[in-house]
Amino acid sequence: MTRVLVIDDEPVVRALMAEILTRAGYDVVDADSAGRALELLDDGELALVISDVVMPGLSGFELLDEVRTRRPSLPVLLVTGSGTQDNLAEALSHGAAGLVMKPFTHAELRERVASVLSRASRGEREVRERVIAPALTSALASAVTARDIATGGHSERLVELSLRLAIEFDLAPGDLDAIRLGASLHDIGKIGIPDSVLLKPGPLDRDERALMESHTLIGDRLLEPVPELAAARPIVRSHHERWDGQGYPDSLIAEAIPLGARIVAVADALEAMSAQRPYRFPLDRDVIVAELEAGGGSQWDPGVVTAALALVDRGVICFGADGVGIVIG
Numbered sequence: 001m002t003r004v005l006v007i008d009d010e011p012v013v014r015a016l017m018a019e020i021l022t023r024a025g026y027d028v029v030d031a032d033s034a035g036r037a038l039e040l041l042d043d044g045e046l047a048l049v050i051s052d053v054v055m056p057g058l059s060g061f062e063l064l065d066e067v068r069t070r071r072p073s074l075p076v077l078l079v080t081g082s083g084t085q086d087n088l089a090e091a092l093s094h095g096a097a098g099l100v101m102k103p104f105t106h107a108e109l110r111e112r113v114a115s116v117l118s119r120a121s122r123g124e125r126e127v128r129e130r131v132i133a134p135a136l137t138s139a140l141a142s143a144v145t146a147r148d149i150a151t152g153g154h155s156e157r158l159v160e161l162s163l164r165l166a167i168e169f170d171l172a173p174g175d176l177d178a179i180r181l182g183a184s185l186h187d188i189g190k191i192g193i194p195d196s197v198l199l200k201p202g203p204l205d206r207d208e209r210a211l212m213e214s215h216t217l218i219g220d221r222l223l224e225p226v227p228e229l230a231a232a233r234p235i236v237r238s239h240h241e242r243w244d245g246q247g248y249p250d251s252l253i254a255e256a257i258p259l260g261a262r263i264v265a266v267a268d269a270l271e272a273m274s275a276q277r278p279y280r281f282p283l284d285r286d287v288i289v290a291e292l293e294a295g296g297g298s299q300w301d302p303g304v305v306t307a308a309l310a311l312v313d314r315g316v317i318c319f320g321a322d323g324v325g326i327v328i329g
Contacts, residue, residue: 001027002117007037007051007063008079013102017050017079020106021113034058034066041070048117050100053080068095075120077112079104157275157324159183161267164316164326168307169259174231179260182235186264189219189236213248216240234258239265244298254301262301266292266308269300270317274324285312285319 004026008014011032018028027045031037035057037049049067053060064076075097097116100109162183166176190198193215197208204212220237223229238261241247243254273283273291283291289312296305311317317326 001025002047003027003029003043003045004048004050004113005037005040005043005046006030007032007034007049007055007060009033009052009055013052013079017109020109024110024113026113034060034063037063038066038070041067041074046071046074047120048097048113049074049076050113051076051078053078064096073120075116077116155184155187157271158186158264158267160326161270161317161324162264164311165263165267165304165307166260168311169263171259175260178231179235179263181229181232182239182260183264183267185219185223185229185232185236186239186268187215187219188222189215189217191222192218213240216249235260235264237261239268241265242299243301247299257301262304266300266304269295270308270324274319282319288312288319 002025004021006014006017006021006028007030008017009032014030014032018030021028029040029043029046031040034051034055037051038058040046049063051060051063058066060078060080064078067074067076076095077098077100078096079100079102081102097119098112100112159180162179163176166179171179193212197204197211200208216237216239220233223233223236235258237249238252238257241250241252241257241261243257243262245251245253247257269292270288273288275282289309292300292305292309296302308317317324
């Protein structure tokens with residue numbers, strides 16, 4: 001239950017706001033002064049402060065300044081009986097989340113509180129998506145690279161390729177962000193694969209192959225408790241599925257495979273074929289093109305392969321001594 005702190009020196013007004021919000025399903029605590037309210041700010045469950053502006057001692061504006069110092073992300077909704085443009089401007093300049101004019105109806109108070117909490121929630125999600133998710137992704141991807149030095153730079157090249165391919169499908173910005181996360185973390189499950197298998201220089205036997213293939217499931221489970229990385233999970237789990245249903249871990253067929261996973265699968269193949277590996281030299285352009293043409297409609301989504309080949313033909317995707325790259329122009 002969302003906890004709200006209500007502050008007003010008038011008992012009748014304070015009780016009215018508490019009743020309205022309690023009936024709306026909020027957990028309400030109240031205070032008769034800004035000084036008393038400051039004693040309650042350490043409550044980590046507080047999601048919103050609603051305060052009168054004119055009170056003995058500290059005013060609502062002074063309280064707001066103190067909240068901004070001690071709990072910068074805690075929204076404060078001010079209540080006033082003198083609703084002028086100057087008051088609204090002053091409230092916003094102090095960092096208030098909004099201003100409620102007295103007298104107010106039950107519906108007005110409920111709607112304003114719901115609106116402020118919704119904006120605060122969206123703000124927290126944006127912080128997680130824009131700051132926390134990239135930081136976690138970078139740290140986790142680095143952990144995989146540290147275990148398998150032979151594929152150093154693979155994730156960075158794969159992200160670049162995947163995003164360039166995704167642009168060909170006119171995907172929304174949120175879908176592009178998901179592909180960026182998924183490509184960065186596609187092999188995160190390899191953290192759970194023993195070095196004897198992950199770093200084995202020769203071919204894997206049947207049991208070792210089964211263990212290696214489990215990295216898709218391990219990666220999915222690793223990301224499950226992290227809401228900020230949820231968008232990456234379909235790619236992490238399904239980037240080794242095949243268009244013909246012969247892939248793993250779920251034997252998905254054709255468009256049952258998430259589009260992001262289909263895009264990353266082709267980008268992964270392009271990067272792998274063009275890169276130096278301990279067991280072989282990079283393949284040249286014509287061989288890579290032939291492999292893609294042969295695998296479209298069986299191993300890979302034919303539509304994604306067509307898009308990749310078009311980019312190769314236009315010189316946007318190119319191959320050099322350092323592997324595959326993207327030409328921007």
